[in-house]
Amino acid sequence: MFGLLLILGGGADNATASDTAKIMGPNACAECHKQETEAWKSTHHFKTYRAMPRDAKANEIAKKMGVRRIKSESLCVNCHFTLQNKNNKEQFVAGVSCESCHGAGQDWIKVHSEFSGKTILFETKAEAQARWKLADAKGMIRPRAFYQLAKNCYGCHVVPQEDLVNKGGHRAGSDFELVSWSQGEVLHNTWHSKGRANVPASAARRRMLYLVGLGVDLETAIRGIGRAKTRWLYAFEMAKRADRARKQLAAVAKAAPDVPEIAEIVKYAHAAGLKLNNERALTAAADGISKQLIAITEKYDGSTLARLDPLIPGPEKYKGVARKPDN
Known part of the structure; x- marks a missing residue:
């Protein structure tokens, strides 16, 4: 049984839930992003649409x-799916697809x-910046x-x-880490090479993925503990996850002492x-972690965080193999 079958999800922290009336569906993206779409079709994100309803463990849960x-x-x-509201009727159009990660696309x-009403060759830099904003x-x-992105994952x-x-027998979560999972089978960085290559993340980007991913891992686990009502498996697993993440972030803080936001995250982790029965304090700690993570993404681009490199998983840890584009 593949990994995504273990993540049925649902709930307030599920960032992938979108306004189904604004979902365009993967075909709308595939018109321009052909190579990216082909990469997606080789992933478990795509295959869950047909495979999950037939899976014995999923049906048992x-x-x-x-x-x-x-x-x-x-x-x-x-x-597990992309749901689209079309003509006041909701229908399943895909598994985990483009808008699951990048947001409902209608707007x-x-x-x-x-390209600001022009072609890519004639759009000015200022116009492009305004368009992206x-x-x-x-x-x-x-x-x-x-x-x-990390929140969605x-x-x-x-x-x-x-x-x-606790009741359904579902695993509490994947052994998920943002670098190793984003650089394997789900990698679809082909746009800027015009489809010639599926380009791995740069060293600077991997540093940001690693740091922010660890922070969101910690934030998510802490919120899970805060919501838990029963001293049983879910609470235990969330506590184990939070403890592991804060130990990893302590190592990150030691490797990057000149990034005060990481030290603040570690403080919130132990706050x-x-x-x-500690939801208020745990939510406040998670909110503090969130604030620091957002500050990190606004202040840093990874170029000055080279001392994190020994901590970041290498290609041997990547989940699956990235697709090579058609030539």
Whole structure:
């Protein structure tokens, strides 16, 4: 059974949940992003659409949770499928697809692709910057939006619902790390090479993915503990996840002492006890971590964080193999 079947998800922290009326569907993206679409088709994100409803373990979990059809109830669909509202009727159009990560596209898809009403050769730099700023404002989550992208990933790869684990027998989350999972089979960085190569992330980008990913991992686990009501598996797993993340972030803080925001994250990580009936303090700690992570993405681009390199997983840890573009 492949990894994504372990992440049924649903809940307030599930960043992939979108306004279904604004979902355009992967075909709208495929018109221009042909190589990226082909890369997506080789991933578990794509295959879950057909494979998950037939999977014995997934159906066993669904039965325990009172879900009669995996494709019919939000407990499963928020993380595993793309749901589109068309003509006042909701329909499944894909598995985990473009808009699961980059945001529902109706408001921004034309803005980001029309080159300010010109062609790519004649759009000025100022016009391009204004276009991207407008697309951002309308909800597009671009590759440089490290925090938003990480929130989308961890919103499903760390299960946000206690009963799904304690009652349904679902795993509490994937062994997810942002560099190793983003540079494997899901890598689709072909646009700037005009489809000639699927370019791995630069060293600077990997540093940002690693740092922000660890921070969001910690934030998500802390919020999970805060929501937990029962001293049982879900709470235990969230506490273990939070403890592991804060130890890793302590190592990051030691490697980068000139980044005060990391030290602040470590302080917030220990500001509240990892225990039940402590939601207010844990939420405040998670909010503090979130604020520092956003500050990091606004202040740093990874170029000055080379001392993190020994901590970052290498290619041997990547999940799956990136697709080579068609030539």
